Amino acid sequence: MKHCLLILLAACLCLTSCSTLDMLAVDTLMPADVSFAPDVKRMAVLDNTLPASSDHTLTVGNTIAADSRVLCDALASHIADADYFDTVIICDSLLRSDAADASVLLSPEEVQSLARDLGVDMLFVVNAAAVSTTREMVYSVYDDEERVSAVRGAMMLDAHIYLPGRDRPFQHFTDRDTLYWEADGLTERQLVDDASRRMAMLPVRHVVPLWDTVERYYYRGGTVNMRDGAVAMAEGDWDLAARCWQREYDSRKGRQKMRAAFNLALYHEMKGDIAGALKQLKDVQDAFAGKYVSSGKDVPTEWHLLKVYEAELQQKDMIRQKLDLQMAR
Numbered sequence: 001m002k003h004c005l006l007i008l009l010a011a012c013l014c015l016t017s018c019s020t021l022d023m024l025a026v027d028t029l030m031p032a033d034v035s036f037a038p039d040v041k042r043m044a045v046l047d048n049t050l051p052a053s054s055d056h057t058l059t060v061g062n063t064i065a066a067d068s069r070v071l072c073d074a075l076a077s078h079i080a081d082a083d084y085f086d087t088v089i090i091c092d093s094l095l096r097s098d099a100a101d102a103s104v105l106l107s108p109e110e111v112q113s114l115a116r117d118l119g120v121d122m123l124f125v126v127n128a129a130a131v132s133t134t135r136e137m138v139y140s141v142y143d144d145e146e147r148v149s150a151v152r153g154a155m156m157l158d159a160h161i162y163l164p165g166r167d168r169p170f171q172h173f174t175d176r177d178t179l180y181w182e183a184d185g186l187t188e189r190q191l192v193d194d195a196s197r198r199m200a201m202l203p204v205r206h207v208v209p210l211w212d213t214v215e216r217y218y219y220r221g222g223t224v225n226m227r228d229g230a231v232a233m234a235e236g237d238w239d240l241a242a243r244c245w246q247r248e249y250d251s252r253k254g255r256q257k258m259r260a261a262f263n264l265a266l267y268h269e270m271k272g273d274i275a276g277a278l279k280q281l282k283d284v285q286d287a288f289a290g291k292y293v294s295s296g297k298d299v300p301t302e303w304h305l306l307k308v309y310e311a312e313l314q315q316k317d318m319i320r321q322k323l324d325l326q327m328a329r
Contacts, residue, residue, distance in 0.1 A: 020221035022230070026270075028214050028316075031323040032084075033206040034171055038329045040163070042087040042120040043207075045076040048095040048104065048127050058133075058188035060151055066129035066196040068094075071157075074200035075126070082208035089118060095125070104128075105160070108167055115164040122170075123162040124207065131155045131179075131195040138180065149183040153191065157199045161207070175202035209326055217305070218266050219259040223248060229263060242267040258284055258302040265309060274317045281310045 049068040072090055080088040091114075095106075104127045106114070114123060131153040140146040155178065161171040179198055181191060204210065220230030229244030242264060249260035261284035268277035285306055 020219060020226075021217050022220045024216045024218060024266075025213050026216050027211050029209050029323060030205075030212045031319060031326050032208050032210075034161070035322065035326050036122070036207075036329070040121045041085055041329075042089075043079065043085050043122045043124055044089050044091055044114070044118045044120040045072050045079070046091045046095060046114070046123055046125045047072045047093075048106070048125045049129060051094060058151075058186060058191060060133045060135045060183075063130050063132045064188065064192060064195075066131065066155075066157075066199055067192050068126065068129060068196075070193060071129055071196040071200045072126055074197050075124070075203065078201060078204045079124075079208055082204070082210065084208040087120065089120065091118060105169065106162060108165075111162040111166075112164045115162075121163070124203075125160045125162060126157065127160060128158040129156070129196070129199050131191070131199075133191070135183065136180075151181045151183050151186055151191065153179045153181070153195055155179065155195050155199050155202075157202055159203055171206070173203050173206055175199070177202055209323060216266055216269070217309075218263050222259070223252075223256065225251075226259065226263070238267055238270055254288075255300050255302045258288065258300070258306060262302070262306060262309065265313070269313065269316075274313055274320065278310065278313050278317070281306055281313070285310075 047068045049065070069092070076088050076090040079085065106123070106125065111123060115121065134152045134154075136150050136152050137147045138150045140148045155176060157173075157175045159173050159175075160169040161173075163170045177198060179195060181194070218230065218233070219226055221227050225244045225248035229241040229248070232238075232240040232244060245260045245263045245267065249257055249264060252260060261280055265277040265280040268274070268280060285303075288303065
């Protein structure tokens with residue numbers, strides 16, 4: 001759904017190049033993939049990977065184990081930095097000493113014992129982390145006409161979340177990502193360290209809310225009111241901007257009225273009033289529905305952008321409900 005909206009928006013932007021659309025980057029707190037009960041406040045990060053062995057010679061084409069100590073330490077730090085759980089600790093000891101030691105999955109008894117000994121409510125257990133390497137020719141970042149030899153690392157991290165008292169793991173994650181290194185001078189130690197630190201970031205979004213940047217668009221020209229509103233917005237005076245756009249909305253018809261409504265919806269969103277933003281979009285669509293929908297006339301680009309923005313806000317409203325529940329823990 002998100003990709004479809006972005007494709008439609010890109011098409012609309014091409015059609016609206018003369019309407020002075022501009023982009024605004026907005027930092028938004030996104031909910032974690034998993035919600036936990038209010039009493040889950042203390043977490044331990046544990047290493048359940050197999051002990052790694054290496055001769056420290058980089059052989060491209062092999063699958064190389066991550067440095068689980070570096071990975072788990074960085075993972076615990078990222079989760080702790082989010083300030084979502086009261087306590088985040090790391091257990092330095094490997095749970096498995098060799099391949100025949102035990103199953104990857106922890107038994108309910110093991111989970112209960114570990115949680116009790118560590119004084120936590122949840123276990124985040126890393127089972128496997130590795131990077132598969134291949135050699136590729138890529139364009140240099142310094143010269144777009146020069147191709148250089150690079151090492152491509154396909155990373156994979158597998159982890160389980162356990163809660164004491166359950167017969168099976170609470171959640172299972174497999175995260176993947178890719179990194180590239182210039183082959184010249186690359187060592188296995190550098191590759192493993194870079195990949196381990198990068199992999200430590202991948203599962204954080206599963207368990208804690210994180211900030212993300214989303215793109216929003218607004219009309220910034222065409223009339224005095226729209227121009228003045230954009231200037232006020234750029235100076236951080238959203239209330240003055242809204243007054244300018246409201247004057248435009250009240251005095252205009254057709255496409256210019258829709259542009260003003262679009263900007264007013266953005267104002268409501270920036271003020272945290274998603275319901276007000278959706279009402280603004282609905283009111284203007286209702287006002288023009290007969291003209292553009294029922295009559296069969298060509299639908300202007302502004303109409304498409306209103307529909308796209310409405311869908312984005314509806315999705316954000318659902319996400320916010322999940323976030324509110326998580327932040328109320």
